[in-house]
Amino acid sequence: MSVPKLRSTAAVLTTMSALAATSILGGPSAAEPFSTEPCALHRTEVHHSEGVDTWNPAYTRPTxxxxxxxxxxxxxxxxxxxxxxxxxxxxxxxxxxxxxxxxxxxxxxxxxxxxxxxxxxxxxxxxxxxxxxxxxxxxxxxxxxxxxxxxxxxxxxxxxxxxxxxxxxxxxxxxxxxxxxxxxxxxxxxxxxxxxxxxxxxxxxxxxxxxxxxxxxFDLPDLYHRPGDGKGDWDTYVGDWDLMGSQFGLAPDLFAWHKWKAGWLDPRQVVCVRGTTPTRLTLEPLEAGPGGWARDGGGAPAFGLGHGVKLAVVRTGPESALAFEARGRGGDDRTSCRQGILVYRVRGDIASGDGPVQVVDAHPRTEACWESSVYPPLADAPVFLGESFTVPEDGVKVEAEGVTASGAWTVKITPAVK
Structure with missing residues (x-):
């Protein structure tokens, strides 16, 4: 179900797609290629569960x-x-x-x-x-x-x-x-x-x-928040950052978590961060794809490699995880307000419409793009270049250390000490 029509006034801007090439860098601990365990959430019986260990056969897979x-x-x-x-x-x-x-x-x-x-x-x-x-x-x-x-x-x-x-x-x-x-x-x-x-x-x-x-x-949930009385803001969970939150978002590309759920990411494109020592890796911008597939707004090919790591995951509980991905300006995100490392919480046991995904705001005291964003407080949510951010409650620290010449982000993630 679509969000209320008051969002149709959101303005759009255009820019060229970022290009990226990625690799996993050496660090104090190794980043493990993604596997069913231990970072995947289990699919539960809730409507449109964000669990990714199995596909719900009642739905058509978009491949x-x-x-x-x-x-x-x-x-x-x-x-x-x-x-x-x-x-x-x-x-x-x-x-x-x-x-x-x-x-x-x-x-x-x-x-x-x-x-x-x-x-x-x-x-x-x-x-x-x-x-x-x-x-x-x-x-x-x-x-x-x-x-x-x-x-x-x-x-x-x-x-x-x-x-x-x-x-x-x-x-x-x-x-x-x-x-x-x-x-x-x-x-x-x-x-x-x-x-x-x-x-x-x-x-x-x-x-x-x-x-x-x-x-x-394709079994993707509603990510907006519907107020009980129908009044108030609908976009407090994910703001502009996923189509399933708002079709009017400035960066409506699907989360890397959803791309993996749909079968669009290879196992090596998702990294499970474990242990307590820092893990350093390179995250390719979400929009970058294989040469000739990812395209800019005018339909021109964006020749990014498209085979690097798209998603880093830290398991935080039996039904919860933190996700980290690089968001730039290109592809479906070409009107994005800000670029950086986006952090969001995922729950496999929360139903569609109840907040199964919630973006973590790395800049909770500021907002951006108030004239065009569906929810300005989250428009500047990503961790910017040179910044470090510790996720409240979970204690996981992420540092955006640099950007390569091709547009990929070098990131260090330090899990919390239990």
Whole structure:
């Protein structure tokens, strides 16, 4: 589910992608290549668990090429003022480009839009569409949508289904865009459909909204904080730093933890920091990818090596860990406010929407980019070049010692003494 529309005013800037080459440097202790143990969190039964030891087979893993169908639904109480082609262009190729960049070319989302409207049998107002949708009204909408679409679509050809409603119909609420998880898979054209993205966006839509919703199809959690009364700030957990927190973020690339969970990082690209003596390593910027895959905003290749270490992890408890990654300005992060070593806490036993990931602010007394950030107090959260920072409560110290000519960061991490 997307965050409130008040975030759509966030401004964007552009810059070129950083290039990086990495290696593990010698230090007082060796950094161990990532393995299932001891730094991986176990996947638990909570919704969209951040555990990474196993993949949840109920979800499609975003690797290789996945085909998606876009079905456009009109209603008897409105005549569409836009075309399916225009609505497709609202979301593609932007959504596909986001995932191509974030996955370093390991995942391709291939859209297949219908070229015409399909008429629903009831007026748009009959479905009572809204953000917190009544289950019976939502089920009625999906039953009618599949009934009209089944005559035009062979669902066995697609792993992803987007139902796109006429944005100008009177009963359509743009806040209702979300992924609907079906308790019992729907059998259509010989295939089981477990979840559907229902799209009710304005034309033009909010930035990257479909990329956010698509992330839920791959078992990624909501990282925003929804106030109990619906008022107040929604972005206190991760600010601008991950698409699943806000699609309006200045640095919306997915956390390295999510890239590893999705299968986009090789085991050697994640380092488990153990013991109590300092570990020195080189972190490649998150956006850097294999030559020709990571691209700047204009589509030009960014020829970073893309095979170096992306993520350092310190286990802090049975269900918790600290993650460290280098964030620059390039790829999906090309409008980033600040660059440096981003630190965040991860919990495998906290459900989607309840704060399974929380960014640690290395500069808690300051804020940045107040005119464009979704949450300025966290816009300057990374540890800057030449700084050292000790994570409150956990006692783990990180030092950003230098940046190589290629843009990689040399970092020293000292675990707490127990």
């Amino acid at each position: 290789g090429t996945l085909d998606a169908v876009l079905v456009f639904l009109s209603f008897p109480d409105a005549t569409p003022r836009t075309t399916p082609a225009a609505l497709t262009a609202d979301h593609f190729p932007e959504t596909s480009r986001f995932y191509e960049q974030s996955s370093y070319g390991r995942f391709t989302l291939r859209p297949h839009p219908l070229d015409r409207w399909l008429r629903m049998p009831r007026p748009s107002t009959a479905y009572a569409i809204r953000r917190d949708w009544n289950a019976e009204d939502r089920a009625a909408y999906l039953r009618d949508a599949f009934a009209v679409a089944d005559r035009a679509v062979d669902f066995s050809r697609y792993r992803i289904v987007y139902f796109v409603a006429d944005p100008d119909a009177p009963g359509v609420d743009s806040d209702a865009t979300k992924v609907v998880n079906l308790q019992t898979p729907l059998r259509v054209d010989g295939t089981d459909i477990r979840r559907v993205v229902t799209v009710f966006e304005h034309h033009p839509p909010d930035r990257l909204v479909l990329a956010h919703e698509t992330g839920h199809l």
